Amino acid sequence: MxxxxxxxxxxxxxxxxxxxxxxxxxxxxxxxxxxxxxxxxxxxxxxxxxxxxxxxxxxxxxxxxxxxxxxxxxxxxxxxxxxxxxxxxxxxxxxRPGAKPLEMAQDRVIEKTFLKQCGIPTADFAGIGAASEIETPLNQFGGKGILKTRRDGYDGKGQVRLVAGDDFEEAHHALAYAPAILEAFIPFEKEVSVLIARGADGETRVWDIPENGHVNGILRTSTVPAEVTESTSQETKRAAKALAEALDYIGVLALEFFVLENGDVVANEFAPRVHNSGHWTPEACATGQFEQHIRAVAGWPLGLVTRYHDVVMENLLGDEILSTDQRLAAGEIVTLYGKREAKPGRKMGHSVRRLT
Ligand SMILES: Nc1ncnc2c1ncn2[C@@H]1O[C@H](COP(=O)(O)OP(=O)(O)O)[C@@H](O)[C@H]1O
Ligand SMILES: [Mg+2]
Missing domain, CATH: 3.40.50.20 (Rossmann fold)
Structure with missing residues (x-):
C-alpha cells in the first residue's frame, strides 16, 4: 500500500x-x-x-x-x-489507474471480450478485417448491425449502420478500411451509464445512474435519476464493480449501457476516466466525479456520493454556448471549457439544471 x-x-x-x-x-x-x-x-x-x-x-x-x-x-x-x-x-x-485500463478500452474487440470475461453482457460482435467478412455475422445477428472502427472512435465517429443487403464494400470504405468490429444492433429502450470510483484501498462508491440522450452519436443530455427499475440499476452497479475490480482500478470510470424493454442491460463501452455523463455530479452530489478521481489517485479517502438534487445536464455544442446568458439568468449552473473556437458539434461547455 x-x-x-x-x-x-x-x-x-x-x-x-x-x-x-x-x-x-x-x-x-x-x-x-x-x-x-x-x-x-x-x-x-x-x-x-x-x-x-x-x-x-x-x-x-x-x-x-x-x-x-x-x-x-x-x-x-x-x-x-x-x-x-x-x-x-x-x-x-x-x-493511476495504470496501463491495463487503457489497453482494455482502446480497442472495441478487446474491450467487449474483456467485459464478457468480467461477466458483463455485451452485444454480439465479430472482428472485421475485410468487407467480405461482414455478411455471415450480420446474418447471425438478425440482419441488423453497426460497423465501427476498432480504435479511435468517439462521439459516434467511425460508425456505419448496416442491414442485410447493404453494400459492405462501401461501408468499410467509409471507415477508410480500418480494422473494424461488427456489432449486433441493440433495439434499446434507453441508454444509461454508471460512474464508479474505486479508491487505492479498493473501496468503491457508485453514483446514482444517469439516463443519457444521444443525438448523432453525441451525448446531449444526462438526466438523473434514470427511470429504470431497481433491479436494472443494481445490475449496472454490479457490472461496474466487477469491471473496476478486474482492472484493479484506482480512480473514476464510466460504463455505458443499453437498457432493453424488459429491463435487461447490455454494456456498450467503458471509459477509464471521468466521463461526460457524470458532469452533473459536482452540482448534485456530496462529492463530484472530478474531486473523487483526484482523491482516489492521491490515495485519499473517497467522498460520499449522496445525491441532493434531481438534475438535467445538457451539453453546449458549438454556438449553443451563446445561450449562456439566458441559462445563467434562468438559474442554471454553466461550466465553460475555454475553447477558443466554437466549431459545430464541438463540446464547448455544459449546463446543469436542478429540478429539485
Ligand atoms: N450495438 C449498438 N446498437 C444500437 N445502438 C448503438 C450500438 N452501438 C452504438 N450505438 C449508438 O451509438 C452511440 C455511440 O456509440 P459508442 O459505441 O458509444 O461510440 P462512441 O465511442 O463514439 O461513444 C451509442 O451511444 C448508441 O446510441
Ligand atoms: Mg459511447
Whole structure:
C-alpha cells in the first residue's frame, strides 16, 4: 500500500482537454499542484494550471522527465498510448489507474471480450478485417448491425449502420478500411451509464445512474435519476464493480449501457476516466466525479456520493454556448471549457439544471 500523497503534492494529468481542466480545478481545491501533458497548444487545461509540458504522447524522453516531476500521474484521455503509460510505470512513476485500463478500452474487440470475461453482457460482435467478412455475422445477428472502427472512435465517429443487403464494400470504405468490429444492433429502450470510483484501498462508491440522450452519436443530455427499475440499476452497479475490480482500478470510470424493454442491460463501452455523463455530479452530489478521481489517485479517502438534487445536464455544442446568458439568468449552473473556437458539434461547455 502506497502512502497517501501529502498536501501540496503534484498531480500529473496526461491530456489537456476539458476533462483535464475540470480535474485540475478539483485538484487545486484540495491543495495539490497540477501539471498537464499533451500535444495541443492553448488547450483548455493548460490555461488553469501553472505547469505544462507540451509534447507528443510518443515522446518517451519528454513524458518520463515530466512524469518524474509528478507525485502521481493520471489521464483524462483514453487514447494515451499504452506504451507511454507503461514507460512511465517502468521508469518508477506512480500511474493511476495504470496501463491495463487503457489497453482494455482502446480497442472495441478487446474491450467487449474483456467485459464478457468480467461477466458483463455485451452485444454480439465479430472482428472485421475485410468487407467480405461482414455478411455471415450480420446474418447471425438478425440482419441488423453497426460497423465501427476498432480504435479511435468517439462521439459516434467511425460508425456505419448496416442491414442485410447493404453494400459492405462501401461501408468499410467509409471507415477508410480500418480494422473494424461488427456489432449486433441493440433495439434499446434507453441508454444509461454508471460512474464508479474505486479508491487505492479498493473501496468503491457508485453514483446514482444517469439516463443519457444521444443525438448523432453525441451525448446531449444526462438526466438523473434514470427511470429504470431497481433491479436494472443494481445490475449496472454490479457490472461496474466487477469491471473496476478486474482492472484493479484506482480512480473514476464510466460504463455505458443499453437498457432493453424488459429491463435487461447490455454494456456498450467503458471509459477509464471521468466521463461526460457524470458532469452533473459536482452540482448534485456530496462529492463530484472530478474531486473523487483526484482523491482516489492521491490515495485519499473517497467522498460520499449522496445525491441532493434531481438534475438535467445538457451539453453546449458549438454556438449553443451563446445561450449562456439566458441559462445563467434562468438559474442554471454553466461550466465553460475555454475553447477558443466554437466549431459545430464541438463540446464547448455544459449546463446543469436542478429540478429539485
Ligand atoms: N450495438 C449498438 N446498437 C444500437 N445502438 C448503438 C450500438 N452501438 C452504438 N450505438 C449508438 O451509438 C452511440 C455511440 O456509440 P459508442 O459505441 O458509444 O461510440 P462512441 O465511442 O463514439 O461513444 C451509442 O451511444 C448508441 O446510441
Ligand atoms: Mg459511447
Amino acid at each position: 502506497i502512502a497517501p500523497l501529502p498536501v501540496g503534492a503534484t498531480i500529473g494529468i496526461l491530456g489537456n482537454g476539458q476533462l483535464g481542466r475540470m480535474l485540475a480545478e478539483a485538484a487545486a481545491r484540495l491543495g495539490f499542484d497540477v501539471s498537464v501533458y499533451g500535444p495541443e497548444p492553448d488547450s483548455p487545461a493548460s490555461r488553469v494550471v501553472a505547469l505544462e509540458v507540451r509534447a507528443d504522447y510518443t515522446d518517451l524522453d519528454a513524458v518520463i522527465a515530466w512524469g518524474k516531476a509528478c507525485d502521481v500521474v493520471t489521464y483524462e484521455f483514453e487514447n494515451v498510448p499504452v506504451a507511454t503509460a507503461q514507460a512511465l510505470i517502468d521508469a518508477g512513476v506512480l500511474v
